[in-house]
Amino acid sequence: MDHATQVHLIDRVFDMIDRRTTEMDPAEYHNPVSRYIDPERYKREVEIIFRRNPIIVAHGSELPKPGDYKTMDVTGVPILLVRTQDGSVNAFVNACRHRGTKLVWEECGSHKRSFVCPYHAWTYGTDGKLVGVPAAEGFPNMKREEMGLRRLHCAERYGFVFVQVDPTAPKVDVDAWLGPMAHELEHIGTADYVVWRPAQLEKKTNWKLALDTFLENYHTRRTHTKTIWPVFLDNTAAFDRLSPHARVVLPKRSIPEIRDQDRETWNLRDHSTVLYTIFPNLMLAVLPDHCAIFQVWPDGIDNCKLPAYTLVPPKYLESATAQDIWSKSMHVVFEVTEEDSDRSEAIQAALNSGANDHFVFGRYEQALAWFHQEVEAMLNGQADWVRYAEAAE
Ligand code: FES
Ligand SMILES: [Fe+2]
Structure with missing residues (x-):
């Protein structure tokens, strides 16, 4: 402070x-x-x-570089955090859009450019887009652009990663949510730890x-x-x-x-x-x-x-x-x-x-x-x- x-x-x-x-x-x-x-x-x-609500689910230092990722269960919802090439953090429901199995099983890892589902090998980019479907002729009517990972509202502030775990929740402004707490975190320097x-x-x-x-x-x-x-x-x-x-x-x-x-x-x-x-x-x-x-x-x-x-x-x-x-x-x-x-x-x-x-x-x-x-x-x-x-x- x-x-x-x-x-x-x-x-x-x-x-x-x-x-x-x-x-x-x-x-x-x-x-x-x-x-x-x-x-x-x-x-x-x-x-x-x-x-x-936007809840803190990680500290940014847990995924410092592009391609670093972390998975966790948040009140029964599996989530996947991944740092993208532009340095921001994306949050997704950690469930494949084909038949819903858990996409990423490791608790954390690094250098990922894509995630391959362990069930039938659908592949997603770190931006959540569906980029690969083996034997794609089996899905002639599917629109790939609609089949990306379910994205969650996510923001990184003062070193902490905030996620709204319900994908249907209206987006909350994390700065407004933090209110006077933002000033405190800035002075503590949590982003530098x-x-x-x-x-x-x-x-x-x-x-x-x-x-x-x-x-x-x-x-x-x-x-x-x-x-x-x-x-x-x-x-x-x-x-x-x-x-x-x-x-x-x-x-x-x-x-x-x-x-x-x-x-x-x-x-x-x-x-x-x-x-x-x-x-x-x-x-x-x-x-x-x-x-x-x-x-x-x-x-x-x-x-x-x-x-x-x-x-x-x-x-x-x-x-x-x-x-x-x-x-x-x-x-x-x-x-x-x-x-x-x-x-x-x-x-x-x-x-x-x-x-x-x-x-x-x-x-x-x-x-x-x-x-x-x-x-x-x-x-x-x-x-x-x-x-x-x-x-x-
Ligand atoms: S459930 Fe993921 S590819 Fe089938
Ligand atoms: Fe106590």
Whole structure:
């Protein structure tokens, strides 16, 4: 973020320290438990939130050169990403247009000029066009130009690849979708980082429960007593709604050290972890010289997958010292995530017990409330679609 915003946030933190409090919403928020366990609602969450919006599915450094490709399953939809000769990324449904088998089976690869279907060898260019049909006399009435791979809306911004997985979804303007988040990503410099050491976790929780654990630091003292509580100020954070996204600044105990220093030298990143939620499912933690990414993908109503990776500056990729710092940092991040998962999996196990018909979020758990309000707005058609819609062409 820009320096003026950093100073403003640090001032807010000092104000909280002086007043021995944290930032709070005016009142608690009641979140019905049915939102985590209703199968009909879950279906709508996947269809509306995950398939119709531009969702981050990759970082551009995973496919750096023309012909590089990546495949993945996004909420049950197989997709294929490929970098084209002009440097842009194309996204397609990874299914052959002949009889629909999965076209590309490898998780990733490079130098591709075309993709050959493993079933009957129809061949597609990296632009998705159908360029080869063996024994073409069998299809005298087929119009090849109509048989290209099903293209998905795709845009690369600030290093991240956004895809709308539903091919029938109206195109969303990714810049409008990011809104104030764009400025943040630009200053973090996510476009200049590369993915390092991707990993995958799987948790027995509803996808929203997994996200809930990231959005407040009220739990840090009790849940992360030995890991990060000694590092961070207790239940103190600066919260900003960057609708539909959010920013939470978690200040470290070291932050008062800079109070008497020249404000020009204040650097928020050295004395806090800044945690962004890029709606609906990506958590970006900004750490001193790298970022930690966690993404939460629903995998059934009571299960989720969490791919995680580190974003690092490529110029230090070969440095053993840098790797050591990142490894240690990520070790803590994963340890903390396991501590959180113990809690959320235990919540999931009791969701159907009838113990709670709603959860109450405290005034300093406001980022959870905001997140659930955004989910509600999307499901109820009240999201800011006018702002997100692609400008009329
Ligand atoms: S299903 Fe792909 S060529 Fe037949
Ligand atoms: Fe936590």
